[in-house]
Amino acid sequence: MATGAPLYRAGADGLLRKQGADRDLSTATICSDAALQRLEYPRLKVILAGMTQSEPGRLLAERLLPSLDDGVIVTALDEVDEAVRFLHDGQSPGLGGGRDIASVVEQARAVGSLVAIEDLQKVAASLRVTEDCRRWFRDRNAELALAQVAATILPLGELQRRLQDSIGTRGELLDSASFELGDLRYRIRQVRSRIKQQLDQLLTSEQYASCFQERLITERNGRYVVPLKADCRGQIKGFVQDESASGQTLYLEPTRVLDDNNHLQQLLREEQREVQRILLQLSDLVRRDGRQLLSNQAALSRIDLRFAAARLSRAFHGCRPELVSEPVIEVKQARHPLLLEKDGRIDPVAAVAIDLLMPSGCRALVISGPNTGGKSVALKTTGLLLLMLRSGLHVPCHPDSRMHLFRSLHVDIGDEQSIAESLSTFSGHLVKIRNILEVADAETLVLLDEAGSGTDPAEGAALIQAVLEHLCRQGACAMVTTHLGQLKHFAYGHPQIENAAVEFDPETLAPTYRLSYGIPGASSALATARRLGLPQLLLERAEEFIGREERDHSRLLAELHTRQQALEQQLREARQARSQAEAAQQLRRGQLQQLKEKKRDILGRATRQAEELINSTQTRMKQLRKRSAPTTPQDATAEKALLQEAREELTPFKPRRKRRGTTPEVVQTGELVRIVALGVEAEVVRASGTNVDLLVSGKRMRQPLSALEQFEPRRFVEAKPARKQVSRQLSERHVSTQLKLVGERGEDAVARLGPFVDDALLHGLDKVEIIHGSGAGILRRLVREFLAEHRGVSAFYAAPAELGGENVTIVELGDK
Template sequence: MLQATLQILEFNKIVALITLFTVTAPGKKLAQALRPLQQRDQVELSLQQVNEARALLEDRGSPPLGGSYDLDKTLEHVSTSGAWLSVTALLEIADSLDAARACGRYFGAEELAPSLSTEVKQLELLPDLRDLIRASINPAGTVLDSASWQLADLRSQSKVLRGRIRSVLESMLSDSHFAGVFQEQLITERNGRYVVPVRVDHRGRVKGFVHDESSSGQTLYIEPAAVLERNNALQALLHEEQREIERILLQLAAHVGGASTQLAANQRILAHLDYCAAVARFARLTDANMPQITAKRQLELLQVRHPLLLLDNEGQPRQQRAVAIDLRLGKKHDTLIISGPNTGGKTVALKTVGLLFLMVSAGLPIPCDPKSRVYLFHKIFADIGDEQSIEDNLSTFSGHLARIRRILKHVDGNSLVLLDEAGTGTDPAEGGALALAVMDRLRAVGARTVVTTHLNMIKSYAYLHERVENAAVEFDPRTLAPTYRLHYGVPGASSAFTIARTMGIPGKVLSQADSYLGRQERDGLAMVEQLNSLHTQLEQDRREAQQLRNQAAQEREKRRKLLSEFEQKREQLLDKARQRAEQMVSETQAQMRRLLKETRQLGTKTDGIAVQQQADLMRQVRETKDQLHTQLPEAQTRYPAPTKVTSGEIVRITTLNTEAVVRQQNGKEVELSLNGKVMRLPLTALEIFEPRRFAKTAKRTTSVRSHIEYSNFKPQLEVAGLRVEDALPQVDRLIDDALLHNWKSVTVVHGRGSGALRQAISELLAHHRAVTAFHAADDSCGGNGTTVIELGE
C-alpha cells in the first residue's frame, strides 16, 4: 500500500528533484533510495542535519564534493587477490580522499553544524595512501618516474637510446649520398619503431624493413638496417618499463585493498553529505522550513504550498507563485471535509496534506511556517484519481471500491486517510451513503481523515458529528475564478453553473438546467453561496484587523525602544555627572584639608592679623563646601515598577522624572493626569513611591484641572537658615507642585547672608527645564533675600 500511496501523491517527483541537486554518483544513489523513515528520532535527526547543511550553504557556499567518486566497483575489484587498478581508478581514489579532507574542513564548523561536524570526524583521510598515489601518478594519468627507481632507470636508458637512434637517422637524412631519396626530412614512428619516409621509386637505395606506406602509395616508411639493433633494444626497454608500471599499479592496488573498508565508509559519509546539501538546495528554492514534530495525533500545516507548484521538473522556480493555505486536522476534529467548485484546488489541498506528511516522514523540510506541527502517523492511505482499468475489468467506481477495501482492511488509529471525490462514480444518493458509512468506520477506529466532495449529503455530515469539520475552497464571484484559499467552518458551493458559463456553455442551456433544479435545491445552493461570500468578507475584515493590530504593536514597540534609548542616554549623562562630582569631591576635600591645616597652624598665633587670617580661611572652607554641594547631582531615589495601581495614586514617570496622578488602569496600561492633561503609559514606564502616596480628591466644579487639592499648596517657600543640600530639594519640589497646581509664579525666601544659598538656588533655576525666568523680588517683598520664579506650561 505504501508504494501505491507514494506514487499517487507524487513522492517520486520530489525524489527526482532532490536527485537533480546532488553532485556525486553516490549522493544520487542515496537520493533515489529516499523513503519515509520508521522512527521519530531518525526524522528529527535528518531534519536537523538538512537545516545545518542549509546554514552552511548560506554561510560558505556549496560544499567541496565534486571529487567524490563512486568507488563500489573499484573496491569490489581489488578484493580479488592479484588484481591491479588502472591509473584512472587510482586517481579517483586520490580525488575522493581529497574531497574527504576538504569536506572535513567545510562541515567541521560545530557552531553551525554540530551533527554534521560529528559525522565528518568519522572520515578516514588516509594521508599515506593519498600521498603515495599522488607521488606515483600525475593528474594526466601518467605513472611518474618517482614511482620506483627501476622505472626511473628504465626510462633514463630509453631516453639515451632514443637519442642515439635519432642521431643516426638524422645523419642519413642530411647525407648527400641519399639526396632525393627521402620524401621529407622527417623522423617518425611506426609500431613503436623509428622509421624514415622514403620515396617509392628509391626504395632500393635504403636497406631496411618496410613498416608502412602512405595512402597514396608514393611513400614507404622504412626502418633502416643501421638502427635495427637499437630499435630492438628500445623495444626491450619499453616492455620492461610496461612490466614495471604494472608492478607499481599492482602494488598500489594492494594498498587500496588494505584500506577498502575505510574507503567504503568514507563514500557512505560523503554520499550522505551530498544528499544533505541537495536537500538544503531544494529547501532554499522552495522556502522550506523544519516543522515541529508533535506527539499528538494532529496536523497543523500553516501557510503551506505544494512543492511541485514551486519548482518545475528541471528544478527551476516557477514564475507564478502558489497560494499558501492552512491545513488543520486532529486538534479539534478528526475528519475534514473539503468542498467547493471544480478547479478550485480541493484535490491539490488533499495532495498537499499527503505529500507534505510523506516529506516530513522522510526527514525533508517542507514549504510551511516554522510554527507548523506534524504528527508522524504510522500509516497513510490515499484514494485519489481514476483507477479505471480495461485489462482488469475495473470501472471508475470499481477502482475506488478496490482501494477503499484495501484501506478498510489495514487502517487503524494511527493512520492518515485521504479520500478524493468521495461518493462519485455512481448514483449520488447511494455513493454518498456509502461514503458516509466508510467515514463512520474510519472515525470508529480513530483514523484521521481528509475528504473532498461535491455531494451535499457528505457536506451535511459535518453538522451531525462534533469532531467533523467543513472547509470550503474560495471562489471569487466577481472574477469567476478560484482563489485557492481554504475557509474553515462552512461548506463550499460547487458553482457548476458559474464555471459552465465561464467555459462558454450557452445561456439557454444553463437556463434550462436551472429549471430542472427544484426550489429547495436552488435555495440551498444560494444559501451556501451566501455563506461562502459572507465568510470571505469576514476573513478579509479579519486580515485587515490583524494587519492594523500588527501595525499598532510595531508602533508600541518602536515607542518602547525610543523611551528605552532615552532612558539609557539619560542614565549615561547622569553617570558622567556623578563621575565629575566624585572628581570634584576629591579635589575639594584636598583643598579643605590644606585650608584646615593652615588654620591649625595659625591657631597658635595670638596677634590680630593671625585671627583675621584664620577667619578668612574658615570662610573659604565654608564657601568651598557650599560650592561642592551646589554642583553635586542629587541622587535620584529609585522605586520599583508597579504591577497594579489605584485610582488617585501619585506615581513617577521615569522618563520625564515628574509625578502624575492615576486616573484608571487598563490591563498593563495606565491612564494618567498630568498638568490637567491625560496620557496613557505602560506600567513599566512608571514608579510607585514607598510609602505609596495618594492625591486628595478635589471638589467637583465645572472646570476640574487636577485631582490634587489646591488648598494644601503654598506658592511661597521659606529656606532661610537651611544648608544648601537641604534647601535645593525643597525648591525643586516647590516647582513640581506648582506645575501640578497650574501656578505660573512662586517665590523662595532664602535671606541675604553670605549669598551662597542664593547662588546655589540661582544655578538650580538656570538649568531647570520648567523655569522660564527668575529674579529678585521688589524691595517691599524682600529684595535680594527673595527670588521670584516664573514657570512655563
C-alpha cells in the first residue's frame, strides 16, 4: 500500500504546519459538543486530569479540546514523545503542590487591592514549584522542546523572597515580615506576660482566695479578666467586662492591670495596621509581576499536561502513529481507551485489539455482523482516536500505524429522537445526515451507526446507498454499521466502498470483537438469541418464518467467514513462525557477538595480567641483581627460594608443548630423543635408571625419562669417521674450579666467564669460585648479572670473609 505524502512542512519561523493551512484556527473545532459526548471524550479528559500533578495542569487537562492547528498538534506530540522518554528513564520533574493563581492575580490587578494571606500562600507555593521545574530542566538538553518551554519560566526573586520571609507554612504572617512587626509582637508578648503575672499573683493571694470561682485567666472584649464570684462584688477594685449566663460569675478586670490592658490594645491596633501595610506591599508585588506569574503558570501547566499524557500513553501502551496527508486510516491493533480502564486503573489488555483499515482509494467502509459483536465500538474507537491525536495525545495502537488528521468529524451514533422537536428516531437521523451532507468535503470523516434503520429496510438501504454515493463524490470518508443486506450488496459492487464484518467463533457463535475485511457479515439474529437464552421452541418457529433462500444466504456468509478466519489464522501462525525464526536468528547473532566480545575481553585481561606479571618479575629480578651477593650459604638458599618463587609465578603462563611421540621406557647411548619442555632434540650420553644424561648443543644436562619423548621410528646419532689428528680426550683435560678475572676489562671478563661455567657444567662440577676483586664494584656487578641470567647457575653468593668476602663470588651449578 503506497505511503501518503508528508503532512507537514517547515515554515519561515521554524514551526511545522500542514501544507496549505495558513489560517488562524485557534477558535475552530473539529466536531460538535454532542459528538464529543457521544464519543465519551469528557470521560477521557477525566482520566487524563487524574494523572496530572499540579492544580493548573489538572485544570488545563479538564479544558483540553481537539485542535485544528496542525502545528500545535505536532508540537504537542513532540513534547509528549520527550516526556515518554523521560519517564522510560525514570525521570520526571516534581510538579506537586502547584496552585492555580489566576484568580489571585486578577484580584490584585486593581491598585490598592488587598490579597488575603491564604491567597499569597498559593502564590508562594506556585513560585516554589515553577522554580523547581525550571532548575530541573536546566540540567537537561536545552534543545528539547520541553526544555524550551521551561526556559520561559522566569525567576521572580524579590517576590519569592518576600513571600518566604513573610508567610509561614500554616498561612500565618511571620514576625520576619518587617522589623516593625517583629518589634510590635515582641512588645505585645512582654505586656501579655506582665498582665498574666499580675493576675496570677492576685489569684494565688490568700486574701482573695475565696473570691474567685476558679483560678483562671481569661479574656473578655479583648482584655484579660478573672472570674469573680458575684457575692464578692466590690471586694476587688476593677471593671466588670462580662458576666456568666447564670449571673453567678463576674469577669473582672482588676485596676492593677487596667493600664497594661490599655497598652496591649494600643499595641494590637498598631500590629493590625502594620499587617495591613505588609499585605498591601505584597499585593503590589503580585500586581507588578502578575503577567509573568501567569506566564510561568501556563508553562508549568503545559509541562504537567505533557507528562500526564506520557503517563497515560505508558499505561495503555500507546504510541504516535504516522500522520499522513492522504485520507487513509490504517490503525493496527487499536484498542478503545475507555475499555482499558478497570476499577480506576488502566489495563492495556482489557480490550480486544482490532485493525481499523480504510486504505487509499477506499472512501467508505460498511461494517456488518451480529449484534453485540463490536460494530459500534469500532466506530467509537475510530472517532475517539482521531480526537486524541487532534488533542496531542498518543493512541493505543501498534507503532506501525498510519492515520490522516481529518479536519471535520461528524458522528451519528445512538438515538436521535426528540419529543420537544417532534422528531422520531428515523427523522432525527435524517436531520443529522442532512446537516452532514451540507458541509462534507475531502477533510471530513463521517461515522454512522445502524445506518438506514428505523424505517422500511428496503427504503432505508436505498437512502443510505445514495448518501454514501454523495459522500464519495464530495471526497469525504465514511464508516457505517448496518444489518441491511441490500447495503452490503451495494458495498460489494462499488469500487470506493468496502465491506467489513465483525468476527465470531464458528463453534460457539460468540463474537470475537475483531474485524475481517472483504466479506459482509451475517446478522445472525437467531444465533444471538440462542446464545442469550431465548426458548428453543420460539427459535424453531422463527426459523420457519425465514425463507429457505435467506437461510442459505446466511449459511453461505457464515461458511465464508469460517474459511476466511481459518486462512487468516494460518497467515498469523506463518507470520508468527517467521517472526520467531528471525528472533532466533537475531539471538544467535547476538550470542555470537557476545562470545566474540567475551573472547576479546578475556584475551585483553590475560594480556594485561601477563604484562603486569612480567613487569613485576623483572622488577624483582633487578632488585635481586642490585643486592649484594649473599655472604653465607643460608643467604644463598634464601635468594634461591626467592628466584624459585618468581619462576613458579611464571609457570602458569609458560606455553604448554604438546607431546607428539611416546614416553620412553628404555633409551640407549647415542639415541636421539626430544625434551618436551624445551622442544629440542638431545643425544643420550648415559642412562642411569629413570634419569638420563643428555648432550644438548654441546652442553650436558640430566632429565628424567618422563620429560623425554622417543621418536618413532627411533633415531640414533650417525657414527663419525675417526680423525687423523685427535686432540686430548675430555676426561684427560683439567678443569679448574677457580676463575681469576682481577684487573680485566668487563667485556673480556664476561667473554671468559661463559665458557668457564659451561665447562664446569659439562664436567659435572657442583661449585666454582670467581675471583673478581673489589675495586669500584663494576666487575663484580657484571659477573653477578651474567650469573643471574645463566640457566645452569642455581645460586651464587659472596665468599666468607676468611676466603675473600666480596672479592670472591661462589657459584652453585645445577638446573634452576
